[in-house]
Amino acid sequence: MKKTLKSxxxxxxxxxxxxxxxxxMLANKYYISVLIxxxxxxxxxxxxxxxxxxxxxxxxxxxxxxGIGAYTxxxxxxxxxxxxxxxxxxxxxxxxxxxxxxxxxxxxLKGHYLAVATLGLGIIMHIVFNEWEKVTGGPSGIVGxxxxxxFGRGIGSDLAYYYLFWSFALLTLLVALNxxxxxxxxxxxxxxxxxVAAAAMGINVSGYKVKIFVLSAALAALAGSFYxxxxxxxxxxxxxxxxxxxxxxxxxxxxxxxxxxxxxGSVVLTSLPEFLRGFKDYDVVxxxxxxxxxxxxxPAGIIGGLRILKERIGRRGTAESA
Amino acid sequence: xxxxxxxxxxGYTIIYNGTNIINFAxxxxxxxxxxxxxxxTGKFGLSIFPAFLIxxxxxxxxxxxxxxxxxxxxxNADVMSVIIVTIGMSILLRGIAMLVWGKxxxxxxxxxxxxxxxxxxxTILPQSxxxxxxxxxxxxxxxxxxxxxxxxxxxxxxxxxKTAARLMGVNVENMLMLSFVLSGALGAVAGIIIAxxxxxxxxxxxxxxxxxxxxxxxxxxxxxxxxxxxGLLLGVIESLGAGLISSGYKDAIAFLILLIALFxxxxxxxxxxxxxxxxxxx
Numbered sequence: 001m002k003k004t005l006k007s008x009x010x011x012x013x014x015x016x017x018x019x020x021x022x023x024x025m026l027a028n029k030y031y032i033s034v035l036i037x038x039x040x041x042x043x044x045x046x047x048x049x050x051x052x053x054x055x056x057x058x059x060x061x062x063x064x065x066x067g068i069g070a071y072t073x074x075x076x077x078x079x080x081x082x083x084x085x086x087x088x089x090x091x092x093x094x095x096x097x098x099x100x101x102x103x104x105x106x107x108x109l110k111g112h113y114l115a116v117a118t119l120g121l122g123i124i125m126h127i128v129f130n131e132w133e134k135v136t137g138g139p140s141g142i143v144g145x146x147x148x149x150x151f152g153r154g155i156g157s158d159l160a161y162y163y164l165f166w167s168f169a170l171l172t173l174l175v176a177l178n179x180x181x182x183x184x185x186x187x188x189x190x191x192x193x194x195x196v197a198a199a200a201m202g203i204n205v206s207g208y209k210v211k212i213f214v215l216s217a218a219l220a221a222l223a224g225s226f227y228x229x230x231x232x233x234x235x236x237x238x239x240x241x242x243x244x245x246x247x248x249x250x251x252x253x254x255x256x257x258x259x260x261x262x263x264x265g266s267v268v269l270t271s272l273p274e275f276l277r278g279f280k281d282y283d284v285v286x287x288x289x290x291x292x293x294x295x296x297x298x299p300a301g302i303i304g305g306l307r308i309l310k311e312r313i314g315r316r317g318t319a320e321s322a
Numbered sequence: 323x324x325x326x327x328x329x330x331x332x333g334y335t336i337i338y339n340g341t342n343i344i345n346f347a348x349x350x351x352x353x354x355x356x357x358x359x360x361x362x363t364g365k366f367g368l369s370i371f372p373a374f375l376i377x378x379x380x381x382x383x384x385x386x387x388x389x390x391x392x393x394x395x396x397x398n399a400d401v402m403s404v405i406i407v408t409i410g411m412s413i414l415l416r417g418i419a420m421l422v423w424g425k426x427x428x429x430x431x432x433x434x435x436x437x438x439x440x441x442x443x444x445t446i447l448p449q450s451x452x453x454x455x456x457x458x459x460x461x462x463x464x465x466x467x468x469x470x471x472x473x474x475x476x477x478x479x480x481x482x483x484k485t486a487a488r489l490m491g492v493n494v495e496n497m498l499m500l501s502f503v504l505s506g507a508l509g510a511v512a513g514i515i516i517a518x519x520x521x522x523x524x525x526x527x528x529x530x531x532x533x534x535x536x537x538x539x540x541x542x543x544x545x546x547x548x549x550x551x552x553g554l555l556l557g558v559i560e561s562l563g564a565g566l567i568s569s570g571y572k573d574a575i576a577f578l579i580l581l582i583a584l585f586x587x588x589x590x591x592x593x594x595x596x597x598x599x600x601x602x603x604x
Contacts (some may be wrong), residue, residue: 058402105585112344117584120577123532127574169538241528245409252406275328288414295407297393300598 006178011260012170019166023159026246032158034271036230038320039165040223042266045250046169046176049262052251054180054188055209057107057114061122061248065217067093067129067239069224074142074234084148088225095221096214103213108206114213122244129236141235148229161230168226171218176259188212214301253294255301264302325450326551329512330534331541332464333505335549338479340501340540341400346402346408347388349416349531351509354381356522357419359514363404370385370433380511384415385506389499412527419524427526430517455539460511461550468546477501481544529573533560536580 023032033251044066051057072091098121106117127273136142148155148164155161173280179185179229187208190198199205228234246269276283298305330352337345358377362368368376392407422486433452440446467474478488480497488494512530514523520526541548554577564572 052402056402058405084583102581112401113584115344115405116535117581119532120536120580122586124574124577124581127571127577131568131574171363245413248406248409282417282421285414285417288410288417290410291410292392292407292414295403295410296392298397299403 008181012174012177015173015263016170019170020163023162029158031074032162034221034274036158036162036165036322038267038270039162039169040227040230041187041247041250042166042169042263043172043223043268044247045254045261045262045266046172047216048247049254049256049259050176050179051216052187053261054185054257055212057209057213058112058248059118059213060115060241060244060248061120061125062119062220063239063241064118064122064244064249064293064297065220066101066224066227066243067125067236068095068098070180070219070228070234070239071136071142071224072130073223073225073228074145076205078142078144079135081283084146084229088222088229091225092218092221094299095224096218099214099217100210103210104206107213110181114209118244119241126236127241129239136236137203141233143233145232145234147232148226165170165226165230168222168258173259173263173295182209184211244247246287250289251301253290253301255303255305257300258303261301261303324510325453325554325557326516326530327534327537327556328457329460329508330530330548331537331553332460332546333508333512334535335544335546336501336508337485338413338544339478340498341393341404343393343404343408344388344535344543345502345505346405346531347412347415348509348528348534349529350412350419351381351385351506352513352516352530352534353522353524353527354384354415355512355513356430356517356526357428357512357524358510359517360430360522361400361423363431363573364428370431372547374514376562377514378507380505382503385502385504385509386499388415389453389502390507393498393502394495412531416524423524423573425524427521427523430514432517432575441519447519449515449518454520456511456515457550460508461546464546469530473500484552492568505601516518526532533576536576 022035026032044062047058048062051059053111067092069088070095073087076087076090077084079322102117102121103114106113130139131295132138148161150164155164178191186204190203192203195205227238250265250269251262252265253268254263255261276286279286294301298308330348332598333348333351337343337348355377356378359373362373362376363370366373370474388408388411392411393404396404398405403418430448432447434448438447462559468478469475476487476492477497479490479492480494484494487497512534513527516530520530533556534553537553538549539552540556541550541552556579559579560572560575
């Protein structure tokens with residue numbers, strides 16, 4: 001166990017190094033903004049991964065929490081002149097509260113009731129964003145959200161946003177990796193294996209599940225708040241069921257068995273639309289196809305596929321040397 | 323509306339009982355039924371009755387394909403992967419429908435004129451009677467199927483205990499296939515009868531499917547009677563709510579009810595299946 005944690009830290013350090021030099025290797029400035037969205041999505045995906053992988057639950061409404069984050073930020077900063085970062089804190093707290101209220105009763109039940117409840121919440125939130133025109137601006141959304149600032153200095157360039165958001169994404173990753181290897185993480189993995197056995201070992205099953213769900217909702221709201229600050233304009237379109245499903249797709253395609261799966265998933269699926277531009281309307285079909293194909297042929301996602309590949313190569317290597 | 327929610331809900335129930343999975347592609351069956359019907363009556367100029375049969379058969383075939391291509395290869399996987407594959411299938415079907423039919427909404431032909439009838443001061447579309455009539459027919463037919471035919475009884479047996487059913491010589495694999503065919507057909511029926519009222523469009527299945535699912539949860543997942551009661555109740559509450567609050571929030575009402583139902587009575591209004599299980603365990 002210790003060894004895997006060390007190798008995880010090794011990968012994390014290598015990954016951090018990669019992240020910090022990438023902007024200087026890109027020829028096109030446009031790709032930096034794509035990578036900023038990768039970081040934002042990664043924050044949500046890592047949280048969702050913890051929920052899927054370690055609590056054995058799926059959420060079909062994380063776009064709702066993401067939207068709560070974005071809209072709280074938008075409303076507080078434009079209509080109420082709330083200072084930046086304070087609005088982010090409020091957004092995260094609000095999402096966590098809603099998740100706690102929802103999670104407490106539904107996670108006591110056996111089965112996929114959380115999926116159902118989050119699905120309902122996600123759709124309600126999307127309708128509220130569209131219909132509550134007085135506050136959310138209805139379908140046209142909210143404009144003029146201020147950018148973030150640090151110590152009173154506004155962040156002007158994409159490069160600065162890149163480093164800021166990636167710091168948060170890497171921090172989230174570090175926390176998630178530690179959590180997975182901690183006592184809590186072992187308890188959660190036990191839940192995934194057998195709830196009854198875990199309960200018999202004295203683990204507070206529903207308590208852990210609620211905590212992890214609240215954490216994942218809070219991370220989604222954090223990312224949503226960042227999104228609003230970076231884009232400075234939001235409308236309901238990006239916060240619907242399709243985004244919830246896209247997030248879930250990131251987890252599955254990347255591989256739900258490890259936190260790194262969420263990293264791979266968010267990189268692949270955030271940058272994929274850039275490559276699929278040429279396909280126009282066909283991209284939806286391609287998404288559906290990828291999702292179905294991955295679940296059937298690569299049940300452990302890309303990361304699982306890589307592991308199998310590595311094992312095979314390793315086996316061949318030892319066979320040859322022998 | 324309630325009538326078609328009830329039929330959609332029954333589609334979910336059949337698959338849930340057969341496989342324990344929530345089929346998120348159910349709404350796409352509904353959408354396909356409506357669009358097939360529009361094409362058959364419009365482009366091919368068929369009359370209502372043969373078009374109805376062909377549209378249902380075609381969608382049932384799609385149901386079969388979904389089971390063969392996506393569900394069957396995952397028969398040993400955990401429930402979560404299967405649920406996710408149905409989500410993938412629903413995106414895929416919706417995308418294919420968009421390529422075939424485009425993004426336009428099609429008005430389907432009413433079964434018997436679109437002149438509203440006045441009864442006791444209320445104006446009702448004749449199509450509404452068709453919806454209710456066909457729903458009753460479907461419910462009765464399903465009851466007869468489950469109670470009086472060997473295949474129906476075998477399907478019920480699979481729902482209660484797959485291993486036991488297999489030991490008794492039931493071909494479980496065929497039953498699972500059949501449950502997808504049946505729920506594909508049911509989805510198509512719902513889509514066809516509702517299309518004249520709501521218009522048929524490539525993404526119409528999302529909301530209809532989700533509401534059928536709400537109806538399912540409301541009535542108690544896995545209970546046929548619950549599905550029908552939940553569907554009708556949802557239709558009534560929704561139209562009342564739309565009148566009392568605002569039509570913009572109409573779609574939110576269904577999901578609000580879903581959340582309340584989950585918090586207060588997650589076993590549904592009619593916990594028939596649980597009662598059945600409890601009796602068995604005694």
